[in-house]
Amino acid sequence: MKLLKTALFILAASLPFAASAQEGYPLDGTWRGEWGQAGGEQTLAVVVMSWDGSTITGRINPGRNTINFTSASLNAADWSAHIEAQTREGETIVIDGVLSDLGSYHRKLTGTWISGGVENQLVLTRE
Numbered sequence: 001m002k003l004l005k006t007a008l009f010i011l012a013a014s015l016p017f018a019a020s021a022q023e024g025y026p027l028d029g030t031w032r033g034e035w036g037q038a039g040g041e042q043t044l045a046v047v048v049m050s051w052d053g054s055t056i057t058g059r060i061n062p063g064r065n066t067i068n069f070t071s072a073s074l075n076a077a078d079w080s081a082h083i084e085a086q087t088r089e090g091e092t093i094v095i096d097g098v099l100s101d102l103g104s105y106h107r108k109l110t111g112t113w114i115s116g117g118v119e120n121q122l123v124l125t126r127e
Contacts, residue, residue: 025051026099026107027058027074027081033124035113045113047083047095047124060085060093067093081109091116097124 027049034042049058049072056072072083079102083095097111106125113122 026079026102027051027056027072027109030127031109031124032127033109033122035120035122038121045122045124056083058083081111095122097122 028051029049031047031049033045035045036042045060046062047058047060048062049056049069051057056069056074058069058072060067060069067085067087070084070086072081074081079099081095081097081099083093085093085095087093092115094114095109095111096114097109099107099109101107106127108126109122109124111122113120
């Protein structure tokens, strides 16, 4: 009985580490959400990001209208992310946000989406 209790204790103690190890890099994955002016019309955005161990790469709205990142970074001190991309027409998109719910698979990136010189609110949730 004591051996069973010890085994259960070790298993229970190791579960949080196993679960967090499966999460991967904080920005990895597909993120879906909306950007727009507060109280105004919102625009759907899908952002796919990956990390190769040193570089964050990604694209906005994968498909035939994909916009590839030109640069991306994560500041682990405050969990802030900065992403830049450029449309085919040459318009710059800048996404600045802060990660929240880091322990959750469905973490959030909340901040701003700037395009056409207009700053919009942004909320993305990892799927």
